[in-house]
Amino acid sequence: MIFKVFKKKELAALYELLAVNAVVGPVRKGTDRHNQPLNDFARVYSFADLALDYSTTVHSPKRFVLPYRKDLARFTVNEQKWRKETDLDTERPVVFFGMHACDINALNKLDKVLAESVYPVSSYIRKRRNMFIIGLNCRPSPQCFCRSMGTDSVLHGYDMFLTDLGDKYFAEISSVTAFNFLQQIKCRDPGPGDERQYEAVTAEKTARFTTEVDTSDLTKILDLEFYSPAWDRWGRKCLSCGTCANVCPTCYCYGVEESVDLNLQEAHKTRFLYSCNLHDFAKVAGGHNFRPLASTRLKYRYYHKHRGFVEAFEESLCVGCGRCGAACLAGITPPEVIADVRGKKKCVHGREEKHDE
Numbered sequence: 001m002i003f004k005v006f007k008k009k010e011l012a013a014l015y016e017l018l019a020v021n022a023v024v025g026p027v028r029k030g031t032d033r034h035n036q037p038l039n040d041f042a043r044v045y046s047f048a049d050l051a052l053d054y055s056t057t058v059h060s061p062k063r064f065v066l067p068y069r070k071d072l073a074r075f076t077v078n079e080q081k082w083r084k085e086t087d088l089d090t091e092r093p094v095v096f097f098g099m100h101a102c103d104i105n106a107l108n109k110l111d112k113v114l115a116e117s118v119y120p121v122s123s124y125i126r127k128r129r130n131m132f133i134i135g136l137n138c139r140p141s142p143q144c145f146c147r148s149m150g151t152d153s154v155l156h157g158y159d160m161f162l163t164d165l166g167d168k169y170f171a172e173i174s175s176v177t178a179f180n181f182l183q184q185i186k187c188r189d190p191g192p193g194d195e196r197q198y199e200a201v202t203a204e205k206t207a208r209f210t211t212e213v214d215t216s217d218l219t220k221i222l223d224l225e226f227y228s229p230a231w232d233r234w235g236r237k238c239l240s241c242g243t244c245a246n247v248c249p250t251c252y253c254y255g256v257e258e259s260v261d262l263n264l265q266e267a268h269k270t271r272f273l274y275s276c277n278l279h280d281f282a283k284v285a286g287g288h289n290f291r292p293l294a295s296t297r298l299k300y301r302y303y304h305k306h307r308g309f310v311e312a313f314e315e316s317l318c319v320g321c322g323r324c325g326a327a328c329l330a331g332i333t334p335p336e337v338i339a340d341v342r343g344k345k346k347c348v349h350g351r352e353e354k355h356d357e
């Protein structure tokens with residue numbers, strides 16, 4: 001790893017160098033009902049549009065590599081002949097400015113399934129290859145529990161990772177392209193003072209986490225607690241709306257549908273993201289639904305995140321971003337569900353309570 005330090009105003013110069021490509025970054029979208037800023041990733045056209053002081057975004061960067069809907073193929077019939085066209089996914093490079101460690105870790109996890117498994121997804125791989133990622137150290141919000149999931153820092157999957165040291169940035173460089181871009185702005189090697197400051201800032205960040213999830217032996221505990229009444233308790237609240245999967249940076253389940261246009265001369269094969277919480281997720285040919293209850297579907301989502309994926313890849317599929325809990329209209333949050341399954345009412349920093357039952 002190569003480290004560099006540069007003055008804050010140099011970041012705008014770096015942006016200008018990179019902005020010959022499409023740039024995506026965190027932008028303010030408005031305020032929520034508590035008058036708190038709402039941020040989301042969007043295409044930006046000026047450095048001033050970037051809200052780099054954001055705590056979290058409503059949606060994750062996932063939607064730029066896994067669009068909600070995508071035509072896999074288009075069929076046309078013309079004078080008794082039919083033609084199939086497929087999207088070659090010749091996307092251009094996209095610069096992602098200010099991605100937090102949890103979201104970079106989320107993309108690294110998606111890679112394991114969508115790029116490195118036996119069934120790679122070509123459109124995803126092309127988009128990932130075209131990404132240039134500038135990561136940014138964050139200030140945890142109350143919903144974040146990435147520290148518990150081991151995803152509050154990241155070792156790979158970015159080109160450059162920045163930590164705000166007040167009047168300057170501390171840059172961790174992990175690609176030749178990033179190194180070459182930094183040669184074009186004023187930067188220097190860090191001295192011992194910069195390194196101590198970096199360590200102090202990261203220690204301060206660690207101390208700011210207020211939500212904690214006990215993940216010790218969680219995979220085994222889920223096996224033991226398959227029939228826990230906690231699943232029914234939370235399942236009764238669940239609206240089966242699928243919002244949690246929509247905002248989650250690591251939910252990748254999808255469906256494929258084929259449709260014929262009304263003129264009977266065009267047809268489409270479309271892939272769309274789906275959620276295991278939706279009522280018909282486990283419905284199969286013949287009409288049988290293997291998970292007809294909201295509680296069984298909610299349980300399945302937790303088992304996929306914290307058990308099935310761990311069995312396959314030795315790590316959880318949850319990065320602890322807290323988006324699902326923040327977006328859930330029923331108030332279902334992973335820290336509370338996991339604490340309940342473990343027999344504890346809450347798992348908020350430093351005060352766990354046993355459940356009454």
Ligand code: SF4
Binds near residue numbers: 298329
């Ligand atoms: S857990 Fe919440 S967001 Fe997810 S499906 Fe249920 S009600 Fe919707």
Ligand code: SF4
Binds near residue numbers: 244247248322323324
């Ligand atoms: S399950 Fe919830 S907390 Fe975990 S990565 Fe997905 S949205 Fe974030």
